[in-house]
Amino acid sequence: xxxxxxxxxxxxxxxxxxxxxxxxxxxxxxxxxxxxxxxxxxxxxxxxxxxxxxxxxxxxxxxxxxxxxxxxxxxxxxxxxxxxxxxxxxxxxxxxxxxxxxxxxxxxxxxxxxxxxxxxxxxxxxxxxxxxxxxxxxxxxxxxxxxxxxxxxxxxxxxxxxxxxxxxxxxxxxxxxxxxxxxxxxxxxxxxxxxxxxxxxxxxxxxxxxxxxxxxxxxxxxxxxxxxxxxxx
Amino acid sequence: xxxxxxxxxxxxxxxxxxxxxxxxxxxxxxxxxxxxxxxxxxxxxxxxxxxxxxxxxxxxxxxxxxxxxxxxxxxxxxxxxxxxxxxxxxxxxxxxxxxxxxxxxxxxxxxxxxxxxxxxxxxxxxxxxxxxxxxxxxxxxxxxxxxxxxxxxxxxxxxxxxxxxxxxxxxxxxxxxxxxxxxxxxxxxxxxxxxxxxxxxxxxxxxxxxxxxxxxxxxxxxxxxxxxxxxxxxxxxxxxxxxxxxxxxxxxxxxxxxxxxxxxxxxx
Numbered sequence: 001x002x003x004x005x006x007x008x009x010x011x012x013x014x015x016x017x018x019x020x021x022x023x024x025x026x027x028x029x030x031x032x033x034x035x036x037x038x039x040x041x042x043x044x045x046x047x048x049x050x051x052x053x054x055x056x057x058x059x060x061x062x063x064x065x066x067x068x069x070x071x072x073x074x075x076x077x078x079x080x081x082x083x084x085x086x087x088x089x090x091x092x093x094x095x096x097x098x099x100x101x102x103x104x105x106x107x108x109x110x111x112x113x114x115x116x117x118x119x120x121x122x123x124x125x126x127x128x129x130x131x132x133x134x135x136x137x138x139x140x141x142x143x144x145x146x147x148x149x150x151x152x153x154x155x156x157x158x159x160x161x162x163x164x165x166x167x168x169x170x171x172x173x174x175x176x177x178x179x180x181x182x183x184x185x186x187x188x189x190x191x192x193x194x195x196x197x198x199x200x201x202x203x204x205x206x207x208x209x210x211x212x213x214x215x216x217x218x219x220x221x222x223x224x225x226x227x228x229x230x231x232x233x
Numbered sequence: 234x235x236x237x238x239x240x241x242x243x244x245x246x247x248x249x250x251x252x253x254x255x256x257x258x259x260x261x262x263x264x265x266x267x268x269x270x271x272x273x274x275x276x277x278x279x280x281x282x283x284x285x286x287x288x289x290x291x292x293x294x295x296x297x298x299x300x301x302x303x304x305x306x307x308x309x310x311x312x313x314x315x316x317x318x319x320x321x322x323x324x325x326x327x328x329x330x331x332x333x334x335x336x337x338x339x340x341x342x343x344x345x346x347x348x349x350x351x352x353x354x355x356x357x358x359x360x361x362x363x364x365x366x367x368x369x370x371x372x373x374x375x376x377x378x379x380x381x382x383x384x385x386x387x388x389x390x391x392x393x394x395x396x397x398x399x400x401x402x403x404x405x406x407x408x409x410x411x412x413x414x415x416x417x418x419x420x421x422x423x424x425x426x427x428x429x430x431x432x433x434x435x436x437x438x439x440x441x442x443x444x445x446x447x448x449x450x451x452x453x454x455x456x457x458x459x460x461x462x463x464x465x466x467x468x469x470x471x472x473x474x475x476x477x478x479x480x481x482x483x484x485x486x487x488x489x490x491x492x493x494x495x496x497x498x499x500x501x
Contacts, residue, residue: 118264
């Protein structure tokens with residue numbers, strides 16, 4: 001726990017020093033608060049519960065302990081390849097000052113696969129699991145150059161998981177609530193108002209690498225203040 | 234710059250809607266698996282009983298063989314055993330590697346090939362003796378009542394008929410037809426509790442020097458005594474066009490073909 005605290009403090013400190021160099025959206029040295037909206041996709045969304053479940057799944061050979069075994073519940077179907085949509089997300093951050101931003105993230109991804117009959121290979125069912133996640137996000141921008149920035153971010157919240165399963169006309173729907181979040185050690189943006197971004201060393205609901213586009217929107221009220229300040233000067 | 238951004242955004246959106254495979258398809262399971270498991274248990278039991286019949290036929294031939302040829306005859310077929318006759322009408326098959334008595338045979342004074350003779354044989358760990366009786370010329374009845382074989386309590390009866398003009402020295406070297414039925418029930422409390430019954434529907438055909446049956450079929454049904462689930466299946470032995478032995482399992486009105494081979498160690 002101490003290490004995490006020290007690490008976060010370190011990031012804040014670095015961010016505080018580096019963020020003073022340049023203003024992201026404009027070219028002036030003064031900072032104007034802005035709204036940052038981005039959409040992106042993440043590769044290999046991570047579901048902790050699923051990973052743990054797979055890790056602990058160890059089965060002994062049933063013949064070892066049961067030599068009379070007759071499997072009365074042998075499967076007459078099999079699962080096809082399982083796919084994911086990858087994580088599709090949108091994020092809003094209010095960049096309050098050069099280094100600190102606060103907002104929220106919404107992420108959606110799903111897994112799906114078909115069931116096939118063992119004899120005919122005909123499709124006999126379908127399984128899909130939809131994950132809807134929402135969590136507050138904090139972003140620390142620790143390098144601000146003209147058209148280029150580097151940041152770290154962290155967010156944790158909730159996910160709603162809806163599962164739909166159909167096998168030989170038998171439907172099963174279920175839902176559960178789980179934890180969701182994303183931790184990014186290194187993310188970068190290229191561009192001024194409209195920019196591209198990528199979270200390179202990241203882990204969480206959005207996956208292990210993300211790419212996307214964003215837009216920095218300076219409110220007219222803030223711009224007016226800025227212009228007024230320029231005029232006075 | 235604007236064009237580049239539009240291309241980039243489009244690319245990301247297109248990539249975003251591309252699904253990506255995270256797990257390969259499952260290996261296709263055998264739909265007749267349950268039927269095959271049931272059939273295997275019945276098939277195994279029939280071969281266990283035939284294995285006992287084989288020892289008896291061998292011992293009968295061994296007794297009739299001249300002393301000078303006895304050793305060679307034994308080594309030709311059962312090199313792994315020493316044959317001992319400590320008391321009259323009592324014979325032991327002793328394993329050469331650890332000198333453990335594997336088969337215990339009680340004979341009557343007559344040859345097992347003469348009508349009316351009755352011999353008894355017991356394999357190590359089996360609870361009870363299996364009775365083999367010559368019911369008519371070249372016909373035998375193999376009966377196991379309240380027996381125990383490989384984790385099962387067994388009640389079974391096989392009728393074995395030799396189709397050769399002269400009864401062979403061994404089961405392996407002759408042609409036989411087999412009919413009969415049996416009931417198997419789990420004997421150990423730590424295993425699944427199952428009751429399995431089988432009946433030879435079409436006479437099983439054994440050809441000289443072929444270890445597996447080349448024809449015939451068996452009906453099998455099984456019941457899980459804990460869940461009351463029950464299933465039935467049919468297994469048919471046959472030779473395909475290339476003279477390869479195959480097995481056809483019919484389970485839930487669907488048929489699956491398997492190679493038909495047998496681990497002969499069950500019979501030793």
